Amino acid sequence: MYLLYDLILSLSALVLVPYYLLRGVRHGKVRRGIRERLGFYGPERLAGIRGKRVIWVHAVSVGETRAAIPLLKGLRQAYPEAALVLSNVTETGHAIAEGIREIDLCLFFPFDLSWVVRRVFRQVRPAFIVIVETEIWPNFVRVARQQRIPVVLVNGRISDRSFPRYRLARGVVRPILEMFTAFCMQTALDAERIARMGAPEDKIRVTRNLKFDMKGSAPDAAEVQRLKEEFKLAAGTLVWVAGSTHSGEEEIIAEVYRRLLDEGLNLLLILVPRHPERCRAVAEMLAGKGLTSHARSGSQALGRELVPGEVLMGDTLGEMLKFYAVADLVFVGGSLIDVGGHNVLEASLLKKPVVFGPYMHNFKEISRLLLESGGGMAVAGGGELADAVRRLLVNAEARERMGERGNALLSENAGATAETLKVIDSLLGP
Incomplete structure (x- = not known):
């Protein structure tokens, strides 16, 4: 053999x-x-x-x-x-x-x-x-x-x-x-x-599961402000981070983002493809939908703050927790299409509310526990994603409560x- x-x-x-x-x-x-x-x-x-x-x-x-x-x-x-x-x-x-x-x-x-x-x-x-x-x-x-x-x-x-x-x-x-x-x-x-x-x-x-033993703490307000300045994010703007996304999801996320902007939400999107080598193709897709993207690797040379309607593209490695730190809401990819999902607990580690799609079979137990605890929310597709993002972004208390519950789940299962x-x-x- x-x-x-x-x-x-x-x-x-x-x-x-x-x-x-x-x-x-x-x-x-x-x-x-x-x-x-x-x-x-x-x-x-x-x-x-x-x-x-x-x-x-x-x-x-x-x-x-x-x-x-x-x-x-x-x-x-x-x-x-x-x-x-x-x-x-x-x-x-x-x-x-x-x-x-x-x-x-x-x-x-x-x-x-x-x-x-x-x-x-x-x-x-x-x-x-x-x-x-x-x-x-x-x-x-x-x-x-x-x-x-x-x-x-x-x-x-x-x-x-x-x-x-x-x-x-x-x-x-x-x-x-x-x-x-x-x-x-x-x-x-x-x-x-x-x-x-x-x-x-x-x-x-x-x-x-070793993933429940992740260590870290939510950054204080001063650290969040420093990161926002580093990423060129305007103060007072809501930040939606879509992390570990795949082809087929980014199109849905872009459509939801445009819809929420049209509704008047003061919102910025940070989009982090699972594979950084795809960033150029994703940027072209966004441009086709009328959205301007800027690579994180070149953000220091931007010379101005990003405005609602633009997208910060996460083309670097090892910065996912930084992106999550500045987020008001996190969506974790690999879950709107049949990939199996990615680690939703990284958002919970930083006390962030987390939304994910129906395809979470690679994180079946974690996603179940997160839903049961009230630390996360599952959506079936683009329509439900838009409703969930809208509902959470206009309700700071609900976001805080969801983030706290997700973080408590980590401690309970460590x-x-x-x-x-x-x-x-x-x-x-x-």
């Missing part, structure tokens, strides 16, 4: 390598990105981890990387002498990872070819591996097992969409799952599902980091 898998991946590399080269050129990381994915490192890249016990955490992209931050902080506190290595698949996830202070080294995740994985392990020499959410890489897990390196899946989640596919492939998935050392799952349903996929039941624990660390401590030792 693994020989066939290697063969398929090798053939796929004929497409993947040019793809990563093109993406690397776009993001200015062509040489290092592709070399690291093939297991080649310059001598200076790994110098900082030599002679240390290496704990390798893998988080595929932005969402998983942000979810891992509480655990990374906990690992740094529990194992101050260890070297923490964080790997990512995507450039956007890698950019977020580079800003995490607890990390000693950020790497691109290697292609899952057996010879590449062995080359990487010889150089990185991990003593312990943590995989965030449900990332099942057959050769990576198999080589770790051969070298007696414990591999723990944390913040594990099996979505409604992926579970039937995993069940169909149970004969292939089960031998891989048996090589994991432990599974830390978000909910009892996730635990049941991964057991039905073939994971040994004695290795499964329900440790809850504790996943401590539970996950208990499992890791039992395997890794003091």
Whole structure:
């Protein structure tokens, strides 16, 4: 099976390598990105981890990387002498990872070819591996097992969409799952599902969701004012932030924005596409609807404040919480179309009212709890989105109440980091 898998991946590399080269050129990381994915490192890249016990955490992209931050902080506190290595698949996830202070080294995740994985392990020499959410890489897990390196899946989640596919492939998935050392799952349903996929039941624990352990506090009025000045937002103007949006949603958001402006709302929109490389196409779409957009990366050179009817385009990485901080209302994307949603708790962390669409299957439990607590609002489409945004923007008391309830939900459900660390401590030792 693994020989066939290697063969398929090798053939796929004929497409993947040019793809990563093109993406690397776009993001200015062509040489290092592709070399690291093939297991080649310059001598200076790994110098900082030599002679240390290496704990390798893998988080595929932005969402998983942000979810891992509480655990990374906990690992740094529990194992101050260890070297923490964080790997990512995507450039956007890698950019977020580079800003995490607890990390000693950020790497691109290697292609899952057996010879590449062995080359990487010889150089990185991990003593312990943590995989965030449900990332099942057959050769990576198999080589770790051969070298007696414990591999723990944390913040594990099996979505409604992926579970039937995993069940169909149970004969292939089960031998891989048996090589994991432990599974830390978000909910009892996730635990049941991964057991039905073939994971040994004695290795499964329900440790809850790390996203509830995000740390931070709402900025005071002075900090909000400073950020508004930095973003060129006029004082007294209502700010609607639409974060992590996708194609098909931005058109709906633009139409809603125009409708609210026509109704006389003194409103500015900050639009943050999930993938920054799409900003140019989104700007062209906005222009076609008569809306002028300005890139966040060039806001300092604007020389004036934005006025209602204009759009600030979030084309930078790592500033989502800053955008949310200046918001009067937040919409979280990936939810008006069938993507599965994105993390709504980042808005709740800053006590902001949050609205999202009907497609939240990647955050099913979180969105349910947020609705039940009154900390969020779900809409079915553009018409309901316009009604919800209008209703909340004209009612400051309702916005404050919703933000407070969402923030309280975080405190009530915290504790996943401590539970996950208990499992890791039992395997890794003091």
